Amino acid sequence: MIRKILIIGTFALLGCKGNSQDNPDKAVKEKEPYQEYAVSKTEAEWRKELSEMEFYILREAGTENPFSSELLEVKEKGTYVCAACKTPLFESEHKFDSGTGWPSFDRAIEGNVAYDVDYKIGYKRTEEHCAVCGGHLGHVFDDGPKATTGKRHCINGAALDFVPAE
Template identity: 70%
Template sequence: MGKKLLILTLTIISGCKGFSQKEIKEIKKDTDYAVSKTDKEWRAELTDMEYYVLRKAATENAFTSDLLDNKEKGTYVCAGCATPLFKSEHKFNSGTGWPSFDREIEGNVAYDVDYKIGYERTEEHCATCGGHLGHVFNDGPRNTTGKRHCINGVALDFVPDSN
């Protein structure tokens, strides 16, 4: 009995393929976007981390972004193509370790479904170049939109308002 249980357990374990074993998702073909570049061009223009997040849909480590505690007034733009994505007045401290916003600049952020960690999430990407930004959740401020756009800081550049 014990031998059969051991064989059954090993068969089940070896047959499982966890989500962590999946390759990092490729961004849609660049030709689907207004800003279209080859992989070689993206690699030359972006830092390693920007490339990894924007083009390979990775996630930066929590609490590592220089933009996390930024309180200046201005606009957060795509680090890949400079498309305006979020306004500083919509930024809030979610406590998650990533810059968070309760709304996007309408029309500049596109959405897709992501199952990378085993359940459905709404992935956000730049509508102009397709760069991966992060995910949107329904646990944001109730007094505004109720949304939390949880964004990789490395996917953003900040443009302060001019005085």
């Protein structure tokens, strides 16, 4: 009798699901309301318009390899726009060399970049995306230049196009 109680008790304890087993990605996704953007297209339409890498970054929230972006070394004045919908996102005067291998800015153009929480690599990060089309851009960190905003907008170069100043 005692043996049966111990066996049943053991299975009951092992079958319990604790909060530590919850998937943070799932929890966040369940809380997020459906977001409709000013520029909204089907997956097929985006695939037709974007390169394979742009689609991977912007629509699938991918990350390009560090030091692979042609925009990393751009020093001229201009504006960085969303590669999908051409919304102005960052000004060249706010770009800095973070040494991380991705184009970095200390601030975004206000209102054109939106933010979410991302747990994809096991801890909380602030993800940023284009506020007009929802395209994934990168993440924001608090290790930027102290003399300005202290923020580092770490952006995938494939998510951006550069428009030189006239």
